[in-house]
Amino acid sequence: MAHPLDLLAAASTEGAWTVSEVTKRARAVVENGMHPLWVRGELTDFHPAKSGHWYFALRDEHAQLRCAMYAKYTRKFTAPPTEGMQVFALAQPTVYPEKGEFQLTVVELLSSDRDGMRRAAYQKAKANLERDGLLDPARKRPLPPFPRRIAIVTSRDGAVLHDVRVVIARRWPLSQLVLVSAAVQGVEAENELCRALSFLPRIRFVDVVIVGRGGGSQEDLWAFNSERVARAVAAAPVPVISAVGHETDITLCDLVADVRAPTPSAAAEAATPDRAEMFEHLGHLGDRLAQSLRGRAERMHERVARSGDRLASMMQSHLDRSAARLGAQAGRLDALSPLAVLGRGYAIARAEDGHVLSKLAQFPPGLRFRLRVSDGELPVRRADG
Amino acid sequence: MAEGSSFAQDLDRLEAIVRRLEAGDLDLDEALSLFEEGVERLRGARTRLAAAEAKVKQVIADKAGSLKIDDLDG
Numbered sequence: 001m002a003h004p005l006d007l008l009a010a011a012s013t014e015g016a017w018t019v020s021e022v023t024k025r026a027r028a029v030v031e032n033g034m035h036p037l038w039v040r041g042e043l044t045d046f047h048p049a050k051s052g053h054w055y056f057a058l059r060d061e062h063a064q065l066r067c068a069m070y071a072k073y074t075r076k077f078t079a080p081p082t083e084g085m086q087v088f089a090l091a092q093p094t095v096y097p098e099k100g101e102f103q104l105t106v107v108e109l110l111s112s113d114r115d116g117m118r119r120a121a122y123q124k125a126k127a128n129l130e131r132d133g134l135l136d137p138a139r140k141r142p143l144p145p146f147p148r149r150i151a152i153v154t155s156r157d158g159a160v161l162h163d164v165r166v167v168i169a170r171r172w173p174l175s176q177l178v179l180v181s182a183a184v185q186g187v188e189a190e191n192e193l194c195r196a197l198s199f200l201p202r203i204r205f206v207d208v209v210i211v212g213r214g215g216g217s218q219e220d221l222w223a224f225n226s227e228r229v230a231r232a233v234a235a236a237p238v239p240v241i242s243a244v245g246h247e248t249d250i251t252l253c254d255l256v257a258d259v260r261a262p263t264p265s266a267a268a269e270a271a272t273p274d275r276a277e278m279f280e281h282l283g284h285l286g287d288r289l290a291q292s293l294r295g296r297a298e299r300m301h302e303r304v305a306r307s308g309d310r311l312a313s314m315m316q317s318h319l320d321r322s323a324a325r326l327g328a329q330a331g332r333l334d335a336l337s338p339l340a341v342l343g344r345g346y347a348i349a350r351a352e353d354g355h356v357l358s359k360l361a362q363f364p365p366g367l368r369f370r371l372r373v374s375d376g377e378l379p380v381r382r383a384d385g
Numbered sequence: 386m387a388e389g390s391s392f393a394q395d396l397d398r399l400e401a402i403v404r405r406l407e408a409g410d411l412d413l414d415e416a417l418s419l420f421e422e423g424v425e426r427l428r429g430a431r432t433r434l435a436a437a438e439a440k441v442k443q444v445i446a447d448k449a450g451s452l453k454i455d456d457l458d459g
Contacts, residue, residue, distance in 0.1 A: 146393040156443075169439035174392055179443040179457055199444055202452055275434060282430055285399055289423045292406035296416055299409075 023097035030102065034093040036186040039065065039104060043085045054080070058089060058104070067091065069106040076121060076227065077109075087111055090222065092187050107187045108222055125227035125252055134234045140258045141239040143270060147207035149176045150271050153196045156181040159214045160243065160264040167268035171275055178203060184213035189223035197232035209236055210267045211253060212243030224251035233257055243267035348372040349380070395430040399423055 017025075041058035048054050052071025057064050067089065081087065088111075091104035129135050150168065154160040161179060168177055180199055182192035193211070200206060211233060213224070223229055224244045230252040233240050242257030243264045254260045261267035349357040350370050357369060363382055371380045402423040406416060443457040 146396075151444075165439070165441055173437040173439035174433065177439070177441045178454065179441065181443065195446075199446065199452055203444060203454070275437075278434060279431070282396075282399075282427060282434070285403055286427050288403045288407065289399075289420065289427065292403065292409070293416065293420045296406075296409065296413070300413070 019100075020097065023095055023100055027095040027097065030093050030095050036090060036092045036107070039089045039091055041065070041087065041089075043081050043087045043109075044083060046081060046083055048074075048080055054106075056081075058087070066096075066101050066103040067106050068096070068103060069109065073107045076125070081109060081111075085111060090187070105187075107190075122225055122252070125225070125230065126255070128227060129230055129234075129252065129256060134231070134256050139234075143239050143241070143259060144207040145273060146172075147175045147271060148205040149178050149203070149207060150268075151178045151180055151200060151203060151206045151209045153180045153182055153193065153209060153211045154213060154264075155184045158184065160184075160212045163264040164210060164212075164268040167265050168272055171269065172272035173275070175272055176205075178206065184223065185220045190226045190229055193223055193226075193229045194232045197229070197236060201237045207238055208271050209238060209240045210243055210261075210264070210271060211240055211257065212245070212261075212264050212267060214245045214264070221249065221251055224253040227252065229253055230256045241267045241270055343374045345374075392430055392433045395426045395433070399426040399430060402426065 039058055041060050044057050044059055044064075046054065046056040052074055054067075054069040054074050056067050056069075058067055059065070087109055089104065089106045090108035090110075091106040094103060094105055095101070096103045126135070133139070150164075152161060152164055156179065165177060168175055180196040180203070182196035183189045184193070197209075197211070200209060213221075221244060224242075233242070233253055234256040239258040240256075241259045241261050242251070242254045243261040243266065244251050244253055245263055250260070259267075259270055261270055348371070349363075350372065351357055351362075352368065352370070357363060363369075365382050365384060367382045369380055370377050402419050405411065406419055406423070411419065441457040442454050445453045445455055447453065
């Protein structure tokens with residue numbers, strides 16, 4: 001098919017387009033050229049269909065737009081809008097081929113009145129969640145101390161992924177970050193967030209989930225106020241940290257999440273321990289480990305020392321007793337010695353060869369012999385013979 | 386992710402060992418072998434912590450609805 005701006009190609013009857021080709025092309029041009037946007041206007045010509053779809057027009061003084069809102073988006077409204085109401089519509093501009101009409105496919109409708117439809121829808125969804133116990137603080141689960149995997153449900157291109165990534169790389173690179181991508185604003189955000197959250201039970205080793213987007217206007221956050229998304233968050237198999245960057249408005253997603261973080265970086269910090277602190281903790285444990293053994297060694301040492309003292313004192317008394325015994329024995333030995341008798345005035349006579357002479361017959365006249373007295377010996381001769 | 390769970394195991398065990406040793410009711414052989422294990426666990430935990438490099442993956446769902454986990458480029 002010719003390029004739509006190539007006017008020459010369509011300038012002859014041979015190059016004529018079919019009606020379907022034109023509407024198809026027009027639709028592609030419109031949808032590529034205009035992404036989902038918020039449109040403000042007066043709602044008129046409201047026609048609900050049996051199917052649940054709503055058809056209406058949005059207008060101001062100068063123009064009007066045909067609108068279709070499908071049943072899956074109208075279902076959440078308790079009451080239909082009223083004619084003439086000022087509204088905001090989140091819509092994808094498109095071309096409806098059957099009628100050849102430019103129209104808006106509306107996915108969200110808010111009353112411009114502050115306490116209007118948006119507030120009402122939020123309050124209704126919140127009441128439903130409350131009724132089912134999903135806002136009960138007792139449901140909040142503690143975060144795991146050392147997450148193996150951290151799943152992050154956000155858009156692939158947003159700042160959230162980058163911010164979370166940087167914090168995890170710095171604080172706790174042992175955790176693997178797993179992106180489960182989903183549009184976080186626009187027509188498909190609600191469905192994609194629910195779908196991404198539904199994958200979680202099937203991803204192994206995920207211990208905690210971060211769901212988030214960066215700051216944005218109230219309209220940008222609408223998917224995070226969806227009851228379906230809130231229920232999907234509540235159904236997550238592991239704790240969820242909500243990081244929907246908006247300070248003033250607390251979204252339904254924030255309310256059901258286990259932890260609400262003010263920013264994606266804060267969510268990543270909440271999800272991870274700090275590596276630097278952990279090194280410090282390990283240092284302390286190492287010290288305690290060393291100290292425990294050192295303490296033991298010191299106690300052993302004392303025991304050995306005490307044992308040594310006891311041994312020494314045992315030896316000492318043994319020696320003392322031995323010494324005393326030795327003294328006593330020595331006394332007895334002394335008493336038995338014949339030399340001690342010499343002290344009392346006795347003397348011993350010995351022949352030249354040393355044997356003791358104790359009878360008269362052993363002393364012939366002229367015999368030379370030796371006489372031992374207490375302090376020495378002297379030579380002697382029998383002189384009478 | 387394997388590093389993450391091994392780290393947690395090392396740390397749990399190390400803390401248990403320190404508490405056990407500090408209780409001081411073990412005989413010397415037990416205390417020494419626990420101490421050696423403690424030193425090993427401490428070294429393991431430190432090494433894992435020092436060597437860890439951040440990895441980012443992405444989940445991709447195909448048309449049949451089955452999930453695949455791939456490296457996230459960039």
